[in-house]
Amino acid sequence: MTRFYFKNxxxxxxxxxxxxxxxxxxxxxxxxxxxxHLKLDNTWDSEIYLSYIATFNDMxxxxxxxxxSKTEIDxxxxxxxxxxxxxxxxxxxxxxxxxxxxxxxxxxxxxxxxNHMFFIANRYLNIELKSNSNHPxxxxxxxxxxxxxxxxxxxxxxxxxTDSIASMSNAVKRQFIENKLQKDLRFIADTSKNAxxxxxxxxxxKFESNYTSNIEFYKTYLRKWRFQxxxxxxxxxxxxxxxxxxxxxxxAIIFAxxxxxxxxxxxxxxxxKNNEIEKLTVQERKIFELLKQGATNQEISNLHNIEISxxxxxxxxxxxxxxxxxxxxxxxxxxxxxxxx
Amino acid sequence: MKKKTVYLSFxxxxxxxxxxxQEQGNYVSVSSASANSETKLDTTITLxxxxxxxxxxxxxxxxxxxxxxxxxxxxxxxxxxIKVYDPNGNEEGNFSVGSQLDSEKSKSSNGTICKSLNEPQxxxxxxxxxPIKAKGIIRIQTKxxxx
Numbered sequence: 001m002t003r004f005y006f007k008n009x010x011x012x013x014x015x016x017x018x019x020x021x022x023x024x025x026x027x028x029x030x031x032x033x034x035x036x037h038l039k040l041d042n043t044w045d046s047e048i049y050l051s052y053i054a055t056f057n058d059m060x061x062x063x064x065x066x067x068x069s070k071t072e073i074d075x076x077x078x079x080x081x082x083x084x085x086x087x088x089x090x091x092x093x094x095x096x097x098x099x100x101x102x103x104x105x106x107x108x109x110x111x112x113x114x115n116h117m118f119f120i121a122n123r124y125l126n127i128e129l130k131s132n133s134n135h136p137x138x139x140x141x142x143x144x145x146x147x148x149x150x151x152x153x154x155x156x157x158x159x160x161x162t163d164s165i166a167s168m169s170n171a172v173k174r175q176f177i178e179n180k181l182q183k184d185l186r187f188i189a190d191t192s193k194n195a196x197x198x199x200x201x202x203x204x205x206k207f208e209s210n211y212t213s214n215i216e217f218y219k220t221y222l223r224k225w226r227f228q229x230x231x232x233x234x235x236x237x238x239x240x241x242x243x244x245x246x247x248x249x250x251x252a253i254i255f256a257x258x259x260x261x262x263x264x265x266x267x268x269x270x271x272x273k274n275n276e277i278e279k280l281t282v283q284e285r286k287i288f289e290l291l292k293q294g295a296t297n298q299e300i301s302n303l304h305n306i307e308i309s310x311x312x313x314x315x316x317x318x319x320x321x322x323x324x325x326x327x328x329x330x331x332x333x334x335x336x337x338x339x340x341x
Numbered sequence: 342m343k344k345k346t347v348y349l350s351f352x353x354x355x356x357x358x359x360x361x362x363q364e365q366g367n368y369v370s371v372s373s374a375s376a377n378s379e380t381k382l383d384t385t386i387t388l389x390x391x392x393x394x395x396x397x398x399x400x401x402x403x404x405x406x407x408x409x410x411x412x413x414x415x416x417x418x419x420x421x422x423i424k425v426y427d428p429n430g431n432e433e434g435n436f437s438v439g440s441q442l443d444s445e446k447s448k449s450s451n452g453t454i455c456k457s458l459n460e461p462q463x464x465x466x467x468x469x470x471x472p473i474k475a476k477g478i479i480r481i482q483t484k485x486x487x488x
Binding site: 062063114170209 | 431437438439448452457460
């Protein structure tokens with residue numbers, strides 16, 4: 001009897017274990033969504049639109065093709081998008097509202113009616129946000145879940161607050177504030193672990209107007225994210241004239257090996273010839289030196305005060321020892337150093 | 342009775358004069374501000390497929406207190422990009438709108454950019470208009486307030 005209960009208890013534990021694993025797997029792969037609450041007055045339409053942003057250069061581009069979904073905002077300001085149709089990898093998306101009577105593809109940048117915000121999503125992310133402002137409706141948005149979006153929104157908030165202060169300041173002070181903002185954004189970009197958050201900070205820092213004075217930073221940045229192959233980084237690399245140090249080493253290696261091989265062959269043949277020169281007698285070396293200079297048999301005969309036949313005999317011996325066929329080849333032999341002769 | 346009527350008439354006259362005076366004062370003040378320290382410009386550009394790239398310059402004097410710039414556009418064919426540059430050539434904002442189908446309201450695109458600055462940098466602010474086979478309209482509104 002005890003054995004029966006033990007067996008049942010054991011089976012129960014196994015079922016429970018597998019059930020927990022299945023639940024955990026299901027949770028990890030559950031469908032993504034973005035939901036939230038907005039404070040809207042009656043000037044806004046009750047529909048909200050979701051657009052795919054293919055690169056950071058397209059953040060302020062609007063066309064109907066970019067809109068991939070729309071949903072209703074209820075009377076209390078709540079909305080929810082199903083994101084299960086999105087790709088697995090993280091991308092940038094935009095949600096926007098429209099004023100009553102406006103067409104869906106309407107983008108308003110700046111001012112109290114700014115109608116959009118950006119976020120990171122994929123098909124698994126659960127994103128929840130809350131806005132604490134009426135004008136503009138996406139000012140002071142707080143993400144409740146999703147760490148990458150919390151970091152993303154911190155950048156948006158920083159830029160928004162700084163721009164607001166800068167717009168109220170005079171030109172000199174505004175320049176100072178903007179420089180500080182750019183520096184802060186580069187720091188965020190440098191320390192962020194999420195590639196899209198990091199690149200968002202770079203784009204918000206208006207990198208195109210300051211990369212020349214921060215070339216070292218951008219070189220390091222490009223090196224750090226050199227393995228990022230997303231459209232966001234490809235378009236960024238196209239925009240910035242500094243190239244990363246991610247060179248293709250293969251042609252360089254082949255070239256280096258070719259040079260080495262040629263050098264080795266030349267060196268080896270030179271050493272071989274030099275070794276053979278050492279086999280020459282003292283008299284032959286003297287004649288060899290003259291042959292190298294292009295001297296004729298008669299000239300060698302006159303210089304060394306020997307018979308022409310002797311000269312011919314020496315020349316023949318030199319050609320044989322050096323394994324060369326003509327006097328011209330002797331002239332082409334390169335010496336390791338002069339002392340060898 | 343007569344005294345009371347005279348008194349009431351006097352009060353009515355006084356009240357009327359007071360109200361009339363207030364209205365005249367507000368009007369003069371607004372009118373004066375409008376005439377002397379505030380300049381409003383409103384330009385509309387029509388794009389008709391073959392429109393070329395062009396720059397609209399907004400001249401800002403040194404004594405400018407504030408600049409409000411609003412550029413809005415509606416495109417129902419082609420693409421349009423608008424860029425705003427300060428006198429140093431720094432880009433201050435941009436947007437692009439595009440539409441693939443012609444004459445279909447539901448497929449049009451609208452874009453608006455608003456820029457508001459205190460003591461803007463003096464010089465020529467440039468609004469760059471880059472249409473590509475675009476059909477639509479652009480409206481540029483500026484409000485410049487002098488010190």
